[in-house]
Amino acid sequence: MQLTSHQFKTRSREKLADVNLQGALKKLQGNFVKGRSDRVAELENFPAIRDAAADIRARTLANLDVYLEEFERNATARGATVHWAENAAEVNRIVCELAAKYAVKKAVKSKSMVSEECALNDALEAVGVEVVETDLGEYILQLAKEPPSHIVAPVVHKIKDEVSDLFAAKHGLPRKTGIPELCKEARDMLRGHFVSADMGISGANFIVAETGSTMIVTNEGNGRMVTTLPRVHVAITGIEKVVPTLEDLSTLIRLLPRHATGQTISNYVSVTTGPQRDGDTDGPQHFHIILLDGGRTKLLGGDMQDMLRCIRCGACMNHCPVYQSVGGHAYGWVYPGPMGSILTPMYVGLENARDLPNASTLCNQCGVVCPVKIPLPDLMRKLRERQFEQGLKPRRETWGLAAWRWAAQRPRIYATLTKTAARVLAAMGSSDRLIHKLPFGGGWTSGRDMPAPTGLRGKTFRELYQARRTVKS
Amino acid sequence: MRCRPGSICRRSGSSRVSAREAILGRIRTSLRRADGDGAAERVRAHIDAHAVSPRPHITGDLIAQFRDNAVRLLSTIAEVPHVRDVPATAAAYLRAYNLPMRAVCWKALRLLDWVNNGILMEERPARATDMVGVTEVFCAIAETGTLMTLSGEHTPPVSSLLPETHIAVLRTSQIVPSMEEAWQRLRYTVGEMPRAVNFISGPSRTADIEQTLTLGAHGPYRVHIILVSEGDSRV
Numbered sequence: 001m002q003l004t005s006h007q008f009k010t011r012s013r014e015k016l017a018d019v020n021l022q023g024a025l026k027k028l029q030g031n032f033v034k035g036r037s038d039r040v041a042e043l044e045n046f047p048a049i050r051d052a053a054a055d056i057r058a059r060t061l062a063n064l065d066v067y068l069e070e071f072e073r074n075a076t077a078r079g080a081t082v083h084w085a086e087n088a089a090e091v092n093r094i095v096c097e098l099a100a101k102y103a104v105k106k107a108v109k110s111k112s113m114v115s116e117e118c119a120l121n122d123a124l125e126a127v128g129v130e131v132v133e134t135d136l137g138e139y140i141l142q143l144a145k146e147p148p149s150h151i152v153a154p155v156v157h158k159i160k161d162e163v164s165d166l167f168a169a170k171h172g173l174p175r176k177t178g179i180p181e182l183c184k185e186a187r188d189m190l191r192g193h194f195v196s197a198d199m200g201i202s203g204a205n206f207i208v209a210e211t212g213s214t215m216i217v218t219n220e221g222n223g224r225m226v227t228t229l230p231r232v233h234v235a236i237t238g239i240e241k242v243v244p245t246l247e248d249l250s251t252l253i254r255l256l257p258r259h260a261t262g263q264t265i266s267n268y269v270s271v272t273t274g275p276q277r278d279g280d281t282d283g284p285q286h287f288h289i290i291l292l293d294g295g296r297t298k299l300l301g302g303d304m305q306d307m308l309r310c311i312r313c314g315a316c317m318n319h320c321p322v323y324q325s326v327g328g329h330a331y332g333w334v335y336p337g338p339m340g341s342i343l344t345p346m347y348v349g350l351e352n353a354r355d356l357p358n359a360s361t362l363c364n365q366c367g368v369v370c371p372v373k374i375p376l377p378d379l380m381r382k383l384r385e386r387q388f389e390q391g392l393k394p395r396r397e398t399w400g401l402a403a404w405r406w407a408a409q410r411p412r413i414y415a416t417l418t419k420t421a422a423r424v425l426a427a428m429g430s431s432d433r434l435i436h437k438l439p440f441g442g443g444w445t446s447g448r449d450m451p452a453p454t455g456l457r458g459k460t461f462r463e464l465y466q467a468r469r470t471v472k473s
Numbered sequence: 474m475r476c477r478p479g480s481i482c483r484r485s486g487s488s489r490v491s492a493r494e495a496i497l498g499r500i501r502t503s504l505r506r507a508d509g510d511g512a513a514e515r516v517r518a519h520i521d522a523h524a525v526s527p528r529p530h531i532t533g534d535l536i537a538q539f540r541d542n543a544v545r546l547l548s549t550i551a552e553v554p555h556v557r558d559v560p561a562t563a564a565a566y567l568r569a570y571n572l573p574m575r576a577v578c579w580k581a582l583r584l585l586d587w588v589n590n591g592i593l594m595e596e597r598p599a600r601a602t603d604m605v606g607v608t609e610v611f612c613a614i615a616e617t618g619t620l621m622t623l624s625g626e627h628t629p630p631v632s633s634l635l636p637e638t639h640i641a642v643l644r645t646s647q648i649v650p651s652m653e654e655a656w657q658r659l660r661y662t663v664g665e666m667p668r669a670v671n672f673i674s675g676p677s678r679t680a681d682i683e684q685t686l687t688l689g690a691h692g693p694y695r696v697h698i699i700l701v702s703e704g705d706s707r708v
């Protein structure tokens with residue numbers, strides 16, 4: 001997926017003015033936020049389950065090399081082939097080589113954020129393989145040539161009428177207007193692809209060290225199709241997705257759908273282990289698993305390691321006031337919301353995503369809802385510090401802070417300056433007592449208003465404090 | 474450098490092996506791992522213990538809880554005393570929904586009396602055009618109202634996936650509290666992981682367009698569970 005994170009501010013402005021998107025985001029809040037809180041309330045010992053889930057992820061990361069080798073050993077023993085990829089380009093090369101080896105003409109894909117990281121579809125199309133996304137949302141996006149805007153509900157930004165127009169144009173069938181009819185039309189189109197595809201490509205929500213299995217959850221059933229019907233199955237996932245045992249997997253599955261969509265469990269939880277066995281009449285003859293680093297090892301062993309616990313539920317974005325206002329596209333890469341504000345700079349470089357660690361009010365809604373207890377605001381704050389250390393803050397901000405530091409160490413000068421500033425700002429406030437444009441601070445006020453100092457024509461805090469003390473004594 | 478068996482690196486050089494070593498090497502360095510630091514033993518011990526983490530307390534009437542939760546996920550349920558009652562119940566269901574009286578089933582169900590109940594039954598894996606698939610299950614989970622099926626020669630997963638209607642025959646003795654017990658049961662009764670373990674929780678669904686719930690996305694539109702209360706009897 002093309003990286004456009006440096007345009008966060010411009011994109012945000014467009015998105016705030018997008019009426020359809022704003023309506024969709026409201027609904028998302030209603031459904032996913034309420035769904036999560038209802039499902040969590042049903043678990044009487046939720047805090048203990050959440051602690052256990054965070055523990056499982058942390059314990060695995062602390063022994064990641066051993067668990068990955070255990071996974072590889074068990075997957076290989078059951079006939080799967082495990083590949084390791086340093087980066088997106090290697091993933092693409094491996095998949096393209098497999099496509100050539102097995103003479104693949106068509107591949108069907110179930111939703112995989114890791115393959116979005118790699119822009120795998122483009123790579124496969126470049127070598128002449130037809131790729132069909134089969135998650136309804138991803139299918140719509142593929143037809144519309146748009147990137148996903150949410151990791152769980154990828155097409156949340158589109159309204160039904162747009163889908164009707166799109167299907168009518170691309171399928172060449174009479175235009176449907178009902179949602180069930182649109183879904184049926186997609187089902188019929190995709191059914192043909194499922195049966196005729198040579199390769200199924202999936203992600204993996206988790207991989208299990210104990211058994212060498214890969215696991216995916218879907219509601220539509222496309223995950224089952226992709227891992228059952230084509231003669232080759234390729235599962236692509238990040239190295240951090242490993243969990244030790246099936247029991248540990250059960251704990252994580254208990255929390256993932258609750259936090260993602262407000263469901264107690266997703267419709268289909270599919271655990272696949274190796275290729276077709278003797279006597280089996282379905283299932284792939286060849287099963288390949290690709291483990292991607294893609295920047296993940298950079299997070300290990302440092303102050304960002306906790307981020308690797310992420311189980312991609314999307315709760316942090318559903319609860320984020322910034323995401324709720326601007327949607328996913330503004331973030332400019334695969335992962336939006338608070339988790340994206342950390343992963344994007346870490347995977348693609350802090351200098352390419354300067355705005356993201358700052359695209360947060362640090363209100364900690366995300367940290368509160370995260371099922372694996374990732375301290376998201378702390379991590380964003382650390383990234384901001386790193387930006388400062390690396391000189392990646394805008395020059396004006398650095399100079400401003402330096403000037404403030406100089407003045408703050410000189411109480412007299414500071415008092416005079418703040419007094420003048422408070423008076424000027426009070427005078428600048430419009431009738432609604434808000435300052436819409438701040439000289440030298442245009443960047444800041446372009447996205448928000450600043451309340452003008454009120455009361456007594458703009459006294460400073462020190463003046464007010466002094467006055468109060470005089471009255472009291 | 475060693476070439477991993479089955480890997481395509483034999484064809485295209487040895488870079489795959491080096492990616493593996495490089496990634497594992499970086500992990501070990503970042504985690505400050507030292508040889509003989511006991512990590513391998515700790516991992517082995519954790520896996521072998523199969524420890525169960527805190528989870529909801531599922532006690533009391535498992536059957537009632539399974540029933541409630543399955544209905545919540547939009548499965549439908551009929552209860553019969555004996556497995557021999559399954560064909561009549563299935564037929565009544567198909568008629569009630571105006572569905573075709575023609576189906577495919579798993580091997581273990583082939584000897585039931587389908588024909589005298591008006592169902593044209595074939596014992597084979599489902600194809601994309603079959604309308605009704607009838608299967609058994611390995612067990613079922615009370616906590617969520619979920620069915621668990623295992624792939625195998627006589628239990629093809631396609632039969633619960635491709636048809637528009639899935640009818641599942643479940644015995645009350647197969648209901649376990651949670652997924653954890655289901656794995657235990659799999660370990661003790663089957664031993665080896667089958668190629669596919671599928672947990673099925675109601676009809677296939679999507680809410681991708683305007684977050685409006687629609688049933689029958691790619692899999693079945695309907696999941697009908699026939700719950701057989703006789704103990705462990707088999708066909």
Ligand code: SF4
Binds near residue numbers: 310317371376
């Ligand atoms: S950071 Fe936490 S809340 Fe956000 S997607 Fe990951 S697991 Fe979910």
